[in-house]
Amino acid sequence: xxxxxxxxxxxxxxxxxxxxxxxxxxxxxxxxxxxxxxxxxxxxxxxxxxxxxxxxxxxxxxxxxxxxxxxxxxxxxxxxxxxxxxxxxxxxxxxxxxxxxxxxxxxxxxxxxxxxxxxxxxxxxxxxxxxxxxxxxxxxxxxxxxxxxxxxxxxxxxxxxxxxxxxxxxxxxxxxxxxxxxxxxxxxxxxxxxxxxxxxxxxxxxxxxxxxxxxxxxxxxxxxxxxxxxxxxxxxxxxxxxxxxxxxxxxxxxx
Amino acid sequence: xxxxxxxxxxxxxxxxxxxxxxxxxxxxxxxxxxxxxxxxxxxxxxxxxxxxxxxxxxxxxxxxxxxxxxxxxxxxxxxxxxxxxxxxxxxxxxxxxxxxxxxxxxxxxxxxxxxxxxxxxxxxxxxxxxxxxxxxxxxxxxxxxxxxxxxxxxxxxxxxxxxxxxxxxxxxxxxxxxxxxxxxxxxxxxxxxxxxxxxxxxxxxxxxxxxxxxxxxxxxxxxxxxxxxxxxxxxxxxxxxxxxxxxxxxxxxxxxxxxxxxxxxxxxxxxxxxxxxxxxxxxxxxxxxxxxxxxxxxxxxxxxxxxxxxxxxxxxxxxxxxxxxxx
Ligand SMILES: Cc1cc2nc3c(=O)[nH]c(=O)nc-3n(C[C@H](O)[C@H](O)[C@H](O)COP(=O)(O)OP(=O)(O)OC[C@H]3O[C@@H](n4cnc5c(N)ncnc54)[C@H](O)[C@@H]3O)c2cc1C
Ligand SMILES: Cc1cc2nc3c(=O)[nH]c(=O)nc-3n(C[C@H](O)[C@H](O)[C@H](O)COP(=O)(O)OP(=O)(O)OC[C@H]3O[C@@H](n4cnc5c(N)ncnc54)[C@H](O)[C@@H]3O)c2cc1C
Numbered sequence: 162x163x164x165x166x167x168x169x170x171x172x173x174x175x176x177x178x179x180x181x182x183x184x185x186x187x188x189x190x191x192x193x194x195x196x197x198x199x200x201x202x203x204x205x206x207x208x209x210x211x212x213x214x215x216x217x218x219x220x221x222x223x224x225x226x227x228x229x230x231x232x233x234x235x236x237x238x239x240x241x242x243x244x245x246x247x248x249x250x251x252x253x254x255x256x257x258x259x260x261x262x263x264x265x266x267x268x269x270x271x272x273x274x275x276x277x278x279x280x281x282x283x284x285x286x287x288x289x290x291x292x293x294x295x296x297x298x299x300x301x302x303x304x305x306x307x308x309x310x311x312x313x314x315x316x317x318x319x320x321x322x323x324x325x326x327x328x329x330x331x332x333x334x335x336x337x338x339x340x341x342x343x344x345x346x347x348x349x350x351x352x353x354x355x356x357x358x359x360x361x362x363x364x365x366x367x368x369x370x371x372x373x374x375x376x377x378x379x380x381x382x383x384x385x386x387x388x389x390x391x392x393x394x395x396x397x398x399x400x401x402x403x404x405x406x407x408x409x410x411x412x413x414x415x416x
Numbered sequence: 417x418x419x420x421x422x423x424x425x426x427x428x429x430x431x432x433x434x435x436x437x438x439x440x441x442x443x444x445x446x447x448x449x450x451x452x453x454x455x456x457x458x459x460x461x462x463x464x465x466x467x468x469x470x471x472x473x474x475x476x477x478x479x480x481x482x483x484x485x486x487x488x489x490x491x492x493x494x495x496x497x498x499x500x501x502x503x504x505x506x507x508x509x510x511x512x513x514x515x516x517x518x519x520x521x522x523x524x525x526x527x528x529x530x531x532x533x534x535x536x537x538x539x540x541x542x543x544x545x546x547x548x549x550x551x552x553x554x555x556x557x558x559x560x561x562x563x564x565x566x567x568x569x570x571x572x573x574x575x576x577x578x579x580x581x582x583x584x585x586x587x588x589x590x591x592x593x594x595x596x597x598x599x600x601x602x603x604x605x606x607x608x609x610x611x612x613x614x615x616x617x618x619x620x621x622x623x624x625x626x627x628x629x630x631x632x633x634x635x636x637x638x639x640x641x642x643x644x645x646x647x648x649x650x651x652x653x654x655x656x657x658x659x660x661x662x663x664x665x666x667x668x669x670x671x672x673x674x675x676x677x678x679x680x681x682x683x684x685x686x687x688x689x690x691x692x693x694x695x696x697x698x699x700x701x702x703x704x705x706x707x708x709x710x711x712x713x714x715x716x717x718x719x720x721x722x723x724x725x726x727x728x729x730x731x732x733x734x735x736x737x738x739x740x741x742x743x
Contacts, residue, residue, distance in 0.1 A: 174672050174692050178556040186557060197673055254531060254564070255522070281672055283552050285534045290490075290522030299603045300490055302519045305666070315607065319667055320488075321515040322618045326608040339673055340666045374564060377531025380547075381560040388698065391719035395710065398732040401722045405704065406736045408720045413702045415681040416624070416648060416741065
């Protein structure tokens with residue numbers, strides 16, 4: 162069972178967001194991590210490999226720093242990796258991102274593509290669905306349980322207020338949601354071994370692509386207005402609750 | 417003349433609440449853009465929804481009715497709706513950012529080779545274009561997004577656009593679309609759908625949410641929140657600490673690695689207000705906090721806070737709300 166896992170490097174969840182002089186999001190002083198949902202995907206791939214054999218390949222598109230995220234996935238137990246890095250990819254939308262990733266997968270052998278269901282930075286949840294469409298593959302999105310039966314994956318997909326149990330023929334794109342597993346920490350041995358594992362860097366030219374026009378354009382970034390702290394009361398519940406209910410019904414008028 | 421399309425979401429023959437918002441906004445955007453406004457309804461036995469959709473004023477309604485569309489599947493729905501959109505080539509396609517919308521929109525966008533701004537919280541028409549605002553970095557910043565030229569799709573976070581009263585029917589043309597689904601699109605089978613039997617409104621669509629954190633001390637105490645939720649018609653959420661302790665299901669988790677919600681009222685009980693939790697509920701209109709620690713971070717964002725022991729406050733709150741709401 163050969164598995165490709167897509168990972169994206171993102172800002173740490175603690176990161177404070179600031180804008181640069183020209184109004185873009187600044188990465189100064191920000192800690193970078195593997196997108197948390199991608200960690201579930203990596204863990205699931207390694208567990209399947211441990212149970213059934215095969216190879217786990219990490220594919221990521223990003224800057225040079227993304228190597229750290231890739232090394233972490235390799236240290237967890239993935240076998241090899243491809244980093245697609247190109248200055249022309251600094252300004253891509255999801256349409257282009259999915260096309261580039263699809264091209265990078267061409268010629269690879271895989272039975273399953275695992276990804277996170279969403280990246281916590283752009284929080285678009287677009288790349289996996291677009292990729293599945295380009296590759297003509299079925300998908301199961303936002304999956305909290307995955308079991309393999311011959312030639313298919315049985316997936317628990319989180320719907321709104323319901324869980325759908327889906328039978329998905331392989332190969333397929335399956336996106337990970339929290340609950341799928343508990344990602345392991347890389348062992349010291351894993352970290353040492355990861356340094357020797359293959360990490361291939363490719364450019365757009367290597368993939369036979371040229372820069373492409375985005376279909377969606379970001380025309381600006383803004384920071385939200387800080388929320389003002391409101392009224393805080395302390396004392397006997399009979400009194401504080403009365404004040405709260407009065408606030409809700411008379412002032413805020415929300416009930 | 418341009419075209420604005422809304423993909424209607426229904427479940428078991430009823431419109432999803434989030435759909436009303438997008439329908440209402442769609443009519444408004446179409447008027448401002450001088451565009452035709454159309455709605456697409458896909459499902460099985462959905463003919464009964466036409467009148468209700470029509471009341472939001474679309475000029476045209478496309479209906480795809482087939483037994484293969486009885487339940488949502490990515491393949492069948494994207495195939496059928498994709499074919500309609502490819503033929504019609506609208507300028508804008510609007511959906512809700514629900515479990516279905518999130519799953520469907522990227523595949524439609526790729527079929528149309530179009531852009532997609534997902535999880536938008538606002539949109540305005542400026543100089544003949546729809547300008548979309550979407551949160552990034554869990555609401556710590558916002559990006560303004562426009563089409564790069566061709567068709568543009570957008571999904572909207574439930575409750576973000578506000579409520580719309582139906583514009584009134586324009587006696588739309590109703591087009592029955594022949595349903596011929598590519599067999600390739602029917603590869604995924606639904607083995608089972610397990611509905612969560614809470615009887616409460618879905619978290620992401622709820623107008624009022626009451627959430628509990630580690631301060632709740634144990635799963636049994638969430639009954640206090642559920643009782644208040646039932647009085648208010650609210651949904652019950654949880655912090656990650658409560659979920660990781662096994663007190664609540666992950667699908668109840670609010671925050672950066674849980675649900676993003678934007679209710680009219682969010683009540684945080686025994687929740688400290690960690691940055692990852694605020695990320696999921698910071699766009700709520702009114703925030704109320706109940707916490708025994710006056711220094712808790714949640715009070716920095718709360719419009720109203722009670723410093724006190726939740727075990728003393730909640731019973732009184734339940735009683736008082738019962739009086740006001742009269743249930
Ligand atoms: C309209 C628009 C325009 C944009 N323009 C720019 C720009 O000018 N400059 C810029 O720097 N960024 C830009 N971006 C961001 C860029 O498109 C995204 O970072 C990228 O496409 C991934 O999208 P996402 O983070 O939303 O991933 P999602 O679709 O939320 O990711 C889901 C999953 O897909 C996989 N995945 C996503 N991205 C990658 C990746 N790069 N490598 C490997 N796997 C991946 C991961 O498994 C991830 O968990 C733009 C985004 C939008 C919305
Ligand atoms: C990558 C990452 C992702 C994360 N994603 C999320 C996420 O999606 N959602 C999320 O919520 N967290 C998330 N977290 C965790 C987050 O950092 C916090 O640990 C978590 O939100 C804390 O939950 P809590 O407020 O319930 O618990 P605590 O921080 O322990 O707070 C409990 C609060 O209850 C109060 N309390 C205790 N007893 C009482 C009482 N009797 N009466 C009144 N008040 C009382 C205390 O004063 C305290 O403020 C994430 C963390 C990481 C690193």
